[in-house]
Amino acid sequence: MMPGSPAAAIHRIWERFDLSDMKRPANWVWVALALLVAALGMRGLNADPIWYDEWWSIHYAGAEPGAHPIALAETLERVASTDHELNPPGYYLSLNLWSRLAGTEPAILRALSLFAGMLAMAFVYRTAADVAGPRAGLMAAVALGGSAFTIYYLHEARAYLSLVAAAAAFLWAYRRLTASSSASIGVLLILFASVVALCYTHYLGSPLLVTTAVVHLLFVRKSRSWWRVTLVALAGMAMLLPWLPVALNAVIRVSGDATRDFFARDGIELLQRLIERFSGSNPALFALAALFAIPRRSNGMALFWALLAGTFLLIAAANAMLQFVTDAHYLMVLLPLLALIAGSGMARMSPRVGNAVAVLWLVTGAGLSLFPPPRETGEWTLYFPWDEAGETLAGRAAATDRVVALLPEPDPNWIHQPVATYYLPPVDLRLIESLPDATPDELEAQWERATSGQQLLWVATSASAPPSHFARNVMRAALADHWTACMDGDATARLYASQTLVADDFRFGDIGVELLRPVRLSSPRALYAVLGFNTGPQTPPHTYSVALHVENGDGTVVAQHDFGLPDEAVACRAVELDLSSLPAGQYTVRLVVYAWETGERLTEIETGQERPAIHTFELGA
Secondary structure (H helix, E strand, O other): OOOOOHHHHHHHHHHHOOOHHHHOHHHHHHHHHHHHHHHHHHHHHOOOOOOHHHHHHHHHHOOOOOOOOOOHHHHHHHHHHOOOOOOOOHHHHHHHHHHHHHOOOHHHHHHHHHHHHHHHHHHHHHHHHHHHOHHHHHHHHHHHHOOHHHHHHOOOOOOHHHHHHHHHHHHHHHHHHHOOOOOOHHHHHHHHHHHHHHHHHOHHHHHHHHHHHHHHHHHOOOOHHHHHHHHHHHHHHHOOHHHHHHHHHHHHHHHOOOHHHHHOOOHHHHHHHHHHHHOOOOHHHHHHHHHHOOOOOOOOOHHHHHHHHHHHHHHHHHHHHHOOOOOHHHHHHHHHHHHHHHHHHHHHOOHHHHHHHHHHHHHHHHHHHHOOOOOOOOOOOOOOOHHHHHHHHOOOOOOOOEEEEEOOOOOOHHHHHHHHHHHOOOOEEEEEOOOOOOOHHHHHHHHHHHHOOOOEEEEEOOOOOOOOHHHHHHHHHHHHHHEEEOOOOOOOEEEEEEOOOOOOOEEEOOEEEEEEEEEEEEEOOEEEEEEEEEEOOOOOOOOEEEEEEEEOOOOOEEEEEEEEOOOOOEEEEEEEEEOOOOOOEEEEEEEEEEEOOOOOEOOOOOOOOOOOEEEEEEEOO
16 A cells, blocks of 8 residues: 555544444443434424414525525515514524525424434533533433423424524533633634524523623633633624614514513423423422532532523523513523433432433433323414315315315414415415304304305315314304215315206206316326216116216227216215326316116217217326
8 A cells, every 4th residue: 555545545544533432332322312312303394284483484484385595685684574583583594594405395494403403412412421421421412302392392493492502512612612721613613603593593592691601700710711712702792783783673572562471471480391391291300310410519510500590590580571481492592401410410320220210201201202292271283284285285276266274272363374375275265263252153154254155165174173162063064054075085175065056067867067177187197177966856866977088089098087976966076087107198088977787878968979078188298
């Protein structure tokens, strides 16, 4: 091997690349833990549709499906000019860039939070390992990644886990720089980037910086390293200056919003809810771990206790004045500190007890993630299967079609309106609310307004997100009295036709057939037709079938769909033909009514044909 050859260079790199650390069991446990948490997070990416707050994230980032990417400046403008979020733009800018690189599918957009969560776990592991050894690092990673609170937000397109990752990176970089007299450029850059991220991801990232600044000023020895950390942190915080007028305006708007007073919680309740959710509804387990993590002289944990207490007190004080913190997820900047404390406590226990606590913590978090508890009575459902409804309507519903959706109890319509628009094709959408104080008469009036004057009607409901008992009864009675189903099964969105329809496009004796919608390609390789039927009393039941034949240019039938003629006097059927096996070319669709036992076809009266043509279309290559 020549000394200066590429092979020699690769050999030298290989000699320096030491895999011996992976022989330590703790490292393999860390890998297994990371894979488990990643799997739990990935499971949730497509487990449910996006909800209202996620829609705002996607809107700010300009990542709506089918939309052209927007410039970062437009994302800044959307965030600054909208009253809804009142958040800094950091997460939305990163989501904008992420969507350009990875795509705009909801699961892909949510994966940014999964990435942030895994990054936070790595930083928490490294910080605890630096302070108290690899076992403490592993336990801290279990505490953060194994928390049901963390796992839930791994699949949500919101800023919270990006905030957790920024806090975890900041704690690692700050502790590393203040514990050593030397500093690498890489660590300084991570400190700078994490300070900027804390400022720009969420305004409640700033209390951690303020608390750290107080600790840094009062308790850290003033050395060259102290000045280096100070200057880098100040440079990072200075990056917020261009956004400061918008931030101040957000504070003014929050302080003047009386509705937030109703939903805001006091500091003690917020802390209780945070610990309960972080510990998987097992606060005693966290208390036990925290008890073992009480600071001892020179063990390095005093810093994290001080930052936890100071940051929480600052948030509680700000909330007491502005009344803007409504639930525990706004305090997720504290999760890395809670994980460091819990992990340190587990590591100080005897190996058997500490391992048992860690396993119980992890099993509880995974269990709550896989089998979440039912929502409390009166809580908004938030999620409605708009994605399933959109799949049913895509290619089948016309822009003029009326879609009536019965919202889950007790959700207001503004929670679902933008999400429905996100998933559904262009349609005439009407939402019926099941508000707690709605009377049956009011629900009937809502239904009448939503359905009046329609010949065809799509109705969207969900068993997993049901409307109120009254709303469900109003819908069932109206459908039974005035509508006939065009589709079988239990799809989220089902098509109905009015029982007043007159079917006279084609007449086969006493049987009238109407094309309720023009025949269309519901996809490049599927044909969709909606047929209405009037069957007279002279037509014997259970005798006739209906067929749609697709024939090529030679007159050969190359695809068909047969179904029994409905027995009702007024009926409707939605029919879809699979054309995936057909080559490119010109095709004709013909309508056939025949006696299914004998095969004898009826003649259409006006055309005198047994197989009148109802549509022609062309398939491309």
